[in-house]
Amino acid sequence: MNRKRVITLAGRVIRQTLRDRRTVVLFLIGPLIIVSLTALLLRSEGRPAPLGIVNQDEGATVLLFGQVRLADRIVAAMSEGDALVPVPLPADEAEAALRAGRVRGVVTFPPDFSASFAGERRVRLQLTLEGSNPLQATAVLSALMQTGMRALAGLASGSAGGELPLSVDVTYLYGGPEYDLLDYLAPPYLVLIVFFFVFLLTTVTFLRERSQGTVERLMATPVTRLEIVTGYMLGFLAFALADAALLLGFTVTVIGLHYAGNLFDMLVIESLLVMVAVNLGIFLSTFARNEFQVLQFIPLVILPMVLLSGLLFPVEDLPGLFQPLAYLLPLTHASDALRAIMIRGQGLAEVGVQIVALLLTGMIMLALAAVTVRREVA
Amino acid sequence: MADAVTLDSVCKSFGALQAVQNFSLRIPTGITYGLLGPNGAGKTTLIRLIVGLLRADSGRVSVMGRPMPDKDMLAHIGYMTQTPAIYSDLTVRENVAFFGTMAGGVSPARVNEVIALVGLSDRADSLGRTLSGGMRQRTSLACALVHQPRLLLLDEPTVGVDPQLRVQFWDYFRQLNAQGVTIIVSSHVMDEAERCDRLGFIRQGQLIAEGTGADLLAQAGARTLEEAFLTFAGATQERPLQEKMPA
Numbered sequence: 123m124n125r126k127r128v129i130t131l132a133g134r135v136i137r138q139t140l141r142d143r144r145t146v147v148l149f150l151i152g153p154l155i156i157v158s159l160t161a162l163l164l165r166s167e168g169r170p171a172p173l174g175i176v177n178q179d180e181g182a183t184v185l186l187f188g189q190v191r192l193a194d195r196i197v198a199a200m201s202e203g204d205a206l207v208p209v210p211l212p213a214d215e216a217e218a219a220l221r222a223g224r225v226r227g228v229v230t231f232p233p234d235f236s237a238s239f240a241g242e243r244r245v246r247l248q249l250t251l252e253g254s255n256p257l258q259a260t261a262v263l264s265a266l267m268q269t270g271m272r273a274l275a276g277l278a279s280g281s282a283g284g285e286l287p288l289s290v291d292v293t294y295l296y297g298g299p300e301y302d303l304l305d306y307l308a309p310p311y312l313v314l315i316v317f318f319f320v321f322l323l324t325t326v327t328f329l330r331e332r333s334q335g336t337v338e339r340l341m342a343t344p345v346t347r348l349e350i351v352t353g354y355m356l357g358f359l360a361f362a363l364a365d366a367a368l369l370l371g372f373t374v375t376v377i378g379l380h381y382a383g384n385l386f387d388m389l390v391i392e393s394l395l396v397m398v399a400v401n402l403g404i405f406l407s408t409f410a411r412n413e414f415q416v417l418q419f420i421p422l423v424i425l426p427m428v429l430l431s432g433l434l435f436p437v438e439d440l441p442g443l444f445q446p447l448a449y450l451l452p453l454t455h456a457s458d459a460l461r462a463i464m465i466r467g468q469g470l471a472e473v474g475v476q477i478v479a480l481l482l483t484g485m486i487m488l489a490l491a492a493v494t495v496r497r498e499v500a
Numbered sequence: 501m502a503d504a505v506t507l508d509s510v511c512k513s514f515g516a517l518q519a520v521q522n523f524s525l526r527i528p529t530g531i532t533y534g535l536l537g538p539n540g541a542g543k544t545t546l547i548r549l550i551v552g553l554l555r556a557d558s559g560r561v562s563v564m565g566r567p568m569p570d571k572d573m574l575a576h577i578g579y580m581t582q583t584p585a586i587y588s589d590l591t592v593r594e595n596v597a598f599f600g601t602m603a604g605g606v607s608p609a610r611v612n613e614v615i616a617l618v619g620l621s622d623r624a625d626s627l628g629r630t631l632s633g634g635m636r637q638r639t640s641l642a643c644a645l646v647h648q649p650r651l652l653l654l655d656e657p658t659v660g661v662d663p664q665l666r667v668q669f670w671d672y673f674r675q676l677n678a679q680g681v682t683i684i685v686s687s688h689v690m691d692e693a694e695r696c697d698r699l700g701f702i703r704q705g706q707l708i709a710e711g712t713g714a715d716l717l718a719q720a721g722a723r724t725l726e727e728a729f730l731t732f733a734g735a736t737q738e739r740p741l742q743e744k745m746p747a
């Protein structure tokens with residue numbers, strides 16, 4: 123081994139890398155940003171879940187305590203605790219509030235709630251859950267049980283047979299107990315996988331097109347930039363849709379994913395996302411001189427999307443300052459829309475907001491891409 | 501007849517570097533025009549200005565009477581880049597057909613015709629990345645020719661092409677001239693220069709002499725074009741060693 127040659131080689135590697143400023147900065151700063159972001163998200167306290175209360179309890183006379191309305195005691199216990207925020211609702215508005223996402227669940231106290239406690243020393247609560255997120259459902263259910271038990275603690279000393287004085291009947295608006303975490307995570311995963319591959323494919327393909335001189339050569343034909351960008355979009359759309367359909371088919375049949383929606387609606391959302399991904403790829407390929415620099419976009423572009431778009435943490439649970447950020451990301455809207463379609467079986471009309479958001483992002487990206495396809499390749 | 505290309509006091513800089521300086525030139529229709537100059541003289545920059553890939557900082561560039569850049573004119577212009585710009589994942593035939601379609605659409609028969617013309621018929625279905633350097637060069641030429649342009653800009657078209665094929669190319673260029681096609685060729689190979697109808701000597705972004713080969717020889721009192729170039733270059737400024745052109 124010739125020491126001089128080895129040292130010269132090492133020196134060359136260092137000099138080359140240092141000359142690529144962006145790589146150096148990213149190499150040093152990138153990990154810090156990623157770690158702080160993750161820590162911030164993991165450390166952030168779960169926000170209390172809003173829970174709708176339909177209180178029809180007429181009260182009853184309980185031995186030693188006189189006239190009580192048991193429901194009020196439970197609601198008061200909720201207000202004291204930090205897991206639930208009671209939201210009083212009239213019975214006929216409860217379901218609408220749940221559908222609109224204003225509350226995570228609705229508890230109904232029937233008129234004979236206190237009376238049945240006075241008689242049987244036991245009560246049943248009725249809880250309706252939104253149901254698409256099994257983690258949230260479990261959290262609400264256990265918080266309700268704990269609060270209820272705490273409220274009844276003083277009263278239920280004489281309960282018969284060692285049985286718990288409180289039981290909860292759960293019904294689900296969407297999904298149900300057979301829906302597991304996979305069902306909840308599948309929509310954002312589908313979105314992320316398609317986005318990620320289309321983005322990488324476009325960036326690398328376009329970069330290659332730039333470096334082998336064919337963009338310059340294309341610019342010497344009557345082709346317009348918009349035509350180039352649209353052509354790219356359609357080309358990758360074919361791959362992305364085939365990919366999405368295959369992936370969905372596989373997860374539904376082989377893995378046993380629950381799926382309530384319409385395949386066509388789902389592919390519409392995927393198409394919009396592809397439009398964003400292709401144009402973002404073309405735009406960002408302007409800033410990459412080689413494939414290595416394309417790789418650097420992964421932590422820069424993809425990671426924030428993974429952390430903030432509701433894939434790992436539900437957007438409603440993000441710390442306040444990240445929420446507007448999350449809604450700027452196309453992936454947030456795409457996974458919201460896909461969740462609505464796949465789990466809740468809703469149609470395109472019900473995800474209009476998300477479609478508009480995706481279209482808008484897509485248009486902005488398209489404009490950026492068309493501008494950076496540039497006639498003058500410097 | 502109108503000039504194929506007119507350059508009128510054209511300037512183009514890249515940052516502080518003046519790549520083309522106050523350049524004026526008229527190229528008549530139906531001839532082969534040679535742009536000659538050493539590395540970095542500004543030949544490629546000039547060609548890109550004519551195609552409209554670059555916009556002049558000042559001055560005017562027009563092709564067949566239309567100011568450039570002009571998208572519509574590009575359907576009548578064929579451009580062969582200095583380093584072959586072809587898709588390595590497409591076959592020769594697919595490359596030629598692709599650029600033909602981009603230029604406005606051509607028939608499959610025309611695609612085969614140009615592939616035969618550049619002598620690649622037996623490799624028509626080979627992928628770009630499996631071709632030799634000279635074959636890539638020829639594919640690139642086929643892509644520039646396929647849509648039957650009225651103006652053909654060839655940036656060092658015969659570098660890396662074997663002598664036999666080179667002779668065929670020049671015969672074909674002559675045929676095109678006869679059909680009224682104007683050809684602009686950049687080169688620093690002097691025996692190619694002798695085949696051009698007119699020549700422009702370029703040095704440091706400036707036109708230092710222009711005319712037919714015979715004119716230039718007579719003006720410089722030289723026996724070869726290389727001698728003539730060096731005479732003109734020496735007259736404008738003392739000639740640094742690296743500007744000596746390869747014969």
Ligand SMILES: Nc1ncnc2c1ncn2[C@@H]1O[C@H](COP(=O)(O)OP(=O)(O)OP(=O)(O)O)[C@@H](O)[C@H]1O
Nearest residue numbers: 500514519537538539540541542543544545546582
């Ligand atoms: N995109 C660019 N950015 C910066 N400088 C450039 C650019 N293109 C060309 N130049 C500079 O302009 C000058 C002329 O370059 P040009 O490519 O036109 O030379 P050329 O005559 O074609 O040379 P060659 O025979 O080597 O192909 C050179 O000094 C070159 O470095």
Ligand SMILES: [Mg+2]
Nearest residue numbers: 543544582655
């Ligand atoms: Mg050149």
